[in-house]
Amino acid sequence: MATAELEVFSTAPPAPPARPRVLLIGSALASGSAAMVVLALVGQYARLRNDVIAGGSSWLPQEAHVGLTPGNMGMVTLTMSLVTVAWIVQALRNEDRTHALIAFAVTLLLGAAFINVTVFGWQQLGLGVASSTPALLIYTVTGLVVAMVGVGMLFLTVMAFRALGGQLTGRSAEGVVAAVLFWYVTVAVYAVVWYTVTITK
Amino acid sequence: MTVTEAPRAAAVEAAAAPSPSAPPAGLAAVVGSGDPRTIGKLFVGTSLLFLLASGVAGTLVGVEQSQSGTTEIFGADTALRVFTLHSTAGLFLGVLPLLLGLATAVIPLQVGATTVAFPRASAAAYWTWLASGGVMLATYALDGGPFGSDSDAVGLYVVALIAVIVALTVATVSVVTTVLTLRAPGMSLRRAPLFPWSMLVGGSVWLLVLPVQAAMLLLAFLDMRYGPNTFGAAGHLYDRIAWIFWQPTLYVIAVPALGIIGDIVPVFARRRHQRHKAAMVLLGLAATFGFGAWAQVSVTTDGSGSSPWVNGGPWQVVSVLAVLPVLGLLGLWTTTLGRGRPKLGTPLVLAMLSGLLVFLGIAGGIATAIVSLDLVGTTWMTAQALLVLIGTIVAALAGVAFWAPKLYGKLLPDALVRLGATLVVLGALVAAVPLAIAGSMGQSRFVAGGIDTVASGDVSTVETLNLVSAIGLGVTVFGALLVVGAMLVRRRGDGPGDDPWEGHTLEWTTTSPPPVGNFATLPAITSEAPLYDARYAPASSTESTD
Numbered sequence: 001m002a003t004a005e006l007e008v009f010s011t012a013p014p015a016p017p018a019r020p021r022v023l024l025i026g027s028a029l030a031s032g033s034a035a036m037v038v039l040a041l042v043g044q045y046a047r048l049r050n051d052v053i054a055g056g057s058s059w060l061p062q063e064a065h066v067g068l069t070p071g072n073m074g075m076v077t078l079t080m081s082l083v084t085v086a087w088i089v090q091a092l093r094n095e096d097r098t099h100a101l102i103a104f105a106v107t108l109l110l111g112a113a114f115i116n117v118t119v120f121g122w123q124q125l126g127l128g129v130a131s132s133t134p135a136l137l138i139y140t141v142t143g144l145v146v147a148m149v150g151v152g153m154l155f156l157t158v159m160a161f162r163a164l165g166g167q168l169t170g171r172s173a174e175g176v177v178a179a180v181l182f183w184y185v186t187v188a189v190y191a192v193v194w195y196t197v198t199i200t201k
Numbered sequence: 202m203t204v205t206e207a208p209r210a211a212a213v214e215a216a217a218a219p220s221p222s223a224p225p226a227g228l229a230a231v232v233g234s235g236d237p238r239t240i241g242k243l244f245v246g247t248s249l250l251f252l253l254a255s256g257v258a259g260t261l262v263g264v265e266q267s268q269s270g271t272t273e274i275f276g277a278d279t280a281l282r283v284f285t286l287h288s289t290a291g292l293f294l295g296v297l298p299l300l301l302g303l304a305t306a307v308i309p310l311q312v313g314a315t316t317v318a319f320p321r322a323s324a325a326a327y328w329t330w331l332a333s334g335g336v337m338l339a340t341y342a343l344d345g346g347p348f349g350s351d352s353d354a355v356g357l358y359v360v361a362l363i364a365v366i367v368a369l370t371v372a373t374v375s376v377v378t379t380v381l382t383l384r385a386p387g388m389s390l391r392r393a394p395l396f397p398w399s400m401l402v403g404g405s406v407w408l409l410v411l412p413v414q415a416a417m418l419l420l421a422f423l424d425m426r427y428g429p430n431t432f433g434a435a436g437h438l439y440d441r442i443a444w445i446f447w448q449p450t451l452y453v454i455a456v457p458a459l460g461i462i463g464d465i466v467p468v469f470a471r472r473r474h475q476r477h478k479a480a481m482v483l484l485g486l487a488a489t490f491g492f493g494a495w496a497q498v499s500v501t502t503d504g505s506g507s508s509p510w511v512n513g514g515p516w517q518v519v520s521v522l523a524v525l526p527v528l529g530l531l532g533l534w535t536t537t538l539g540r541g542r543p544k545l546g547t548p549l550v551l552a553m554l555s556g557l558l559v560f561l562g563i564a565g566g567i568a569t570a571i572v573s574l575d576l577v578g579t580t581w582m583t584a585q586a587l588l589v590l591i592g593t594i595v596a597a598l599a600g601v602a603f604w605a606p607k608l609y610g611k612l613l614p615d616a617l618v619r620l621g622a623t624l625v626v627l628g629a630l631v632a633a634v635p636l637a638i639a640g641s642m643g644q645s646r647f648v649a650g651g652i653d654t655v656a657s658g659d660v661s662t663v664e665t666l667n668l669v670s671a672i673g674l675g676v677t678v679f680g681a682l683l684v685v686g687a688m689l690v691r692r693r694g695d696g697p698g699d700d701p702w703e704g705h706t707l708e709w710t711t712t713s714p715p716p717v718g719n720f721a722t723l724p725a726i727t728s729e730a731p732l733y734d735a736r737y738a739p740a741s742s743t744e745s746t747d
Contacts (some may be wrong), residue, residue: 020382022318029374029408036412040494041420129427136428140420 006163027178033183038189042196045137060201061133063126070121071198074114077160078187081110081155084158085180092163093174104160107183111153118146141193148186157177232328235306235320238714240327241453242608244302244372245601247331249685251294252594254338256678259287261634263671266652267664282346284647285439286338288446288586289347292454293365294334296590297407299597300457301369304400307604310708311394311464313385313726315718318378319371326372333364347439348648352425355438359422362442366415370408377404383501385707387726391478394706394729396600398481399460402488406453410445413494417441439648444497445588447511448566449519453491455559455589458596459484459530462552465603466534467730468702472541475533477729483533487526490519511577520570528562546702547619554626558592565637574641578649581640584633591677593631598622598684606697606713609688617687624680631673635666647660705730 049059084107088186091099121142127135159179226232234240262284265274275283309317318321337358340346345354380401384393395403421441424432432441444450463484467474474480495510510516534556543549565585569576576582599622605613636644642664645654655663700709709732711720724731 022378022382025381026318026374026378029377030371033370033374033408033412036409036494037416037419040413040416044417044420129423131427133424133429134433136418137423140423188404 021174024174024178024181027182031182032135034148034182035185035189037140038148039192041060041137041141041144042192044195045141048133048137059105060117061127061132064123064134065126066138066198066201067121067124068198070117070124071194073117075191075194075198077110077114077117077191081107081114082184082187084110085183088156088160089173089177089180092176097164100160101164104156104164107156108153111149114149115146118142138197139198145186145190145193148189155182206636214643224274226580235316236577237309237320237323238608240320240323241302241304241306243327244298244305244330245597245608246302246688248295248298248302249681249688251290251334252296253300253678253681253685255287255291255295256674256681258290260671260674260678262287262647263674267365267668267671278348278350281348281648282341285442286341289362290334290338291444291590293362293369294330294594296454296597297369298330299594300371300400300454301372301376302605303459303461303597303600304396304404305372306608307600307708308376308379308397308400309383310607310711310715310719311397311706312380312383312388313707313720313723314383315720316679317375318343318383319375323375324373325373326368330365330372333361333368337361337365347442355702356422356426359418359425359438363415363418363422366411366418370411370415370489373404373407373411376400377408385723385726388707391481392726392729394589395463395474395477395480395484396457396460399457399463399484402485403453403460403491406456406488406492409492410450410453410494413497414442414445417497443646443648444493447582448493448563448569448585449491449516449523450493450497450585451491451589452523452563452566452631453488453493454485455563455593455596456488458559458593459487459527461596461600461603462534462556463530464706465548465552466537467541467733468603468704469546470538470541470543471703472537473705473728473730473733475537477521480530480533483526483529487530489525490526493519517570517572520566524560524564524567527556527563531556531560537727545722547613547615547622548599548603548702550619551595551602551622553646554622555592555595555599558588558595558626558629560592562586562588562590562592562633575643576640578646579640580636580644580646580651583646584637584640587629587633587636587674591625591632593628593702594681595622595625598625601688603702604708605691606699606701607708607711607715609691610714611691612697612698612701613687614690617690618684621680621683621687624683625677626680628673628675628677628680632670632677633673635670635673639666639670640661700732703732703736705733707731712731 052059084103087103088100088107091097093101119193122139125135127140129136129139156176156179159176163173163176231239231243262280262625263276265280274280275520305317309315340349340354340358340361341356343349343357345356345358347355347358347657349358377400380393380397390398390401395585418441421432421438424430431437463474487555497510519645534553562585565581565588568574569582569585589694598618601608602613602618602622605611618721642659642663643655644652644667652660652667696713699711699713700712702709706729707720707723707726708715710724724735728734
């Protein structure tokens with residue numbers, strides 16, 4: 001019996017090579033490029049602010065109100081989402097569909113909450129886009145992060161459908177990991193924006 | 202000798218199996234194609250046409266600058282816009298897509314892959330790039346472009362340029378991912394040929410630099426349309442673009458060109474590349490020094506722009522260090538040729554000439570970095586850009602001539618390609634050297650006043666220099682036309698065979714042109730030159746390469 005089993009194994013074709021992480025690597029490269037778009041603008045924001053303050057002027061107009069609360073809430077919301085996206089990956093690796101579904105839903109909810117709180121911050125700002133250069137930069141930088149969160153939600157949703165449809169589970173959850181990687185990059189980028197715009201203003 | 206990978210064979214069989222529905226033919230086959238060779242050839246062909254348009258525009262602007270105040274081809278305002286067409290079309294519609302096209306078509310073959318990592322994304326990138334590039338050029342007819350006066354057309358130009366950059370970024374992601382993930386079994390990164398490696402290191406830096414350019418353009422667009430219209434105003438828009446033509450960012454564009462040269466030289470030297478791993482390190486250094494997004498023109502609240510990093514210590518250090526990798530590579534190639542049994546094929550001639558042009562352009566950066574020479578913002582820098590970019594184009598043409606059997610199934614007519622490319626190189630030198638001299642005499646970049654900034658006593662000399670430069674650019678365009686003609690004609694008769702050059706890398710193991718799926722079998726890969734190993738196994742065992 002044991003000999004027969006060995007014979008079966010010896011005539012079996014070789015195992016296929018590990019699937020290359022094409023989507024994950026591609027997403028990592030694209031995430032880096034997307035981050036550079038926002039970080040370049042944050043750099044311009046910091047440089048311009050530095051020049052204006054060094055010239056003895058005030059950076060933000062008097063009527064501007066960059067509230068701490070919306071920015072901080074946005075940061076807290078995205079930080080919480082770091083846990084939920086890790087939960088998604090873990091649940092899929094364990095082939096636990098219920099937990100994966102809950103984690104997807106909570107992540108999307110947190111993403112929507114972030115967009116909501118950012119828009120609230122814009123309403124509180126008290127500046128029109130055309131009113132001044134700082135206003136333009138604030139809207140552009142934060143708007144781009146909102147766009148990244150939106151893309152991340154879309155990416156996660158597509159991967160969620162595929163995962164819950166049975167395509168991406170267990171060790172082949174690469175697509176979901178790719179979406180989660182993009183999400184992590186988005187949160188890291190927002191952390192820089194939050195520190196530059198909300199904290200140091 | 203051969204190792205057949207079961208899944209690869211299955212994939213090839215599946216791809217070659219008859220489809221239940223009739224395959225598309227004619228235009229539908231081209232438009233709907235996800236075949237990297239088709240997409241690559243489209244990129245190469247179209248970018249060469251855009252390059253010709255860019256060259257003609259540059260020649261006309263040069264003639265305009267040859268007689269201050271008397272020769273009026275366009276009028277001053279239009280001339281400024283034509284100049285920006287020459288520069289932006291030359292880079293974003295010419296040099297970058299030319300390299301990406303060659304990479305998309307050739308790199309899967311070089312690394313032993315059946316296709317690129319994201320074939321549909323590459324196809325989408327091509328069509329987006331083509332449509333956006335067309336819109337970008339069309340806006341010039343609507344009084345757009347960086348110095349245009351119609352704000353809607355200027356806005357459309359900016360959006361089209363952003364779309365072009367996004368498309369180029371997507372195509373780069375596809376190529377870089379291919380090199381990282383789809384290499385054949387046995388091909389570690391250290392065994393990758395130099396062109397894929399150069400696209401990996403150079404392309405990775407492109408992925409960090411191009412988005413910065415897109416971000417600046419986005420900011421300018423939003424400022425122009427919805428903001429206070431300061432740094433996005435038409436007069437300042439070109440500042441948001443021009444830094445990519447300046448050192449050190451300019452240098453990273455040429456990194457894949459160095460990789461192409463590195464793959465051609467050992468084949469024609471009939472010897473393994475001297476110190477292949479050292480060459481990889483040098484290419485990596487060239488790419489690292491070329492990350493220059495930090496040295497761009499910063500926005501200011503009055504829109505005028507400032508370049509706080511230019512002429513600073515780090516900028517000067519990088520400007521000097523950037524020469525060293527290119528110098529090292531030239532040394533390795535010279536040694537490879539010297540120790541081999543060189544045959545003077547057309548791709549080798551073009552490769553070495555292109556290496557010389559790129560080196561001259563980058564070496565000129567040392568003088569630019571010497572503050573007391575006051576060359577920043579002069580046509581000295583324009584000459585540098587011409588040398589580096591035309592050198593890169595010539596390297597790409599060398600690549601097209603070298604890999605023509607794989608691209609087109611035919612060799613290109615040798616004499617025509619050699620004549621055309623030699624004219625391109627000579628024209629580049631004749632175009633750049635007078636501009637460099639004029640720059641040292643104080644002629645500002647064209648967008649900063651050009652000949653109007655020259656001292657009155659030097660005007661006639663500079664006018665002559667500008668005329669010679671324009672003639673040189675004209676010769677370059679004529680030479681490029683000959684090469685394009687050669688690509689259209691191709692060599693008559695039977696195909697060139699699978700390996701007409703006795704190549705060293707995987708692409709020469711398959712047929713010319715390659716079948717669907719590229720390879721049925723792959724040789725064992727134990728070095729960066731598996732075919733060389735197979736051909737000269739006893740001799741190569743005694744060679745010292747590292």
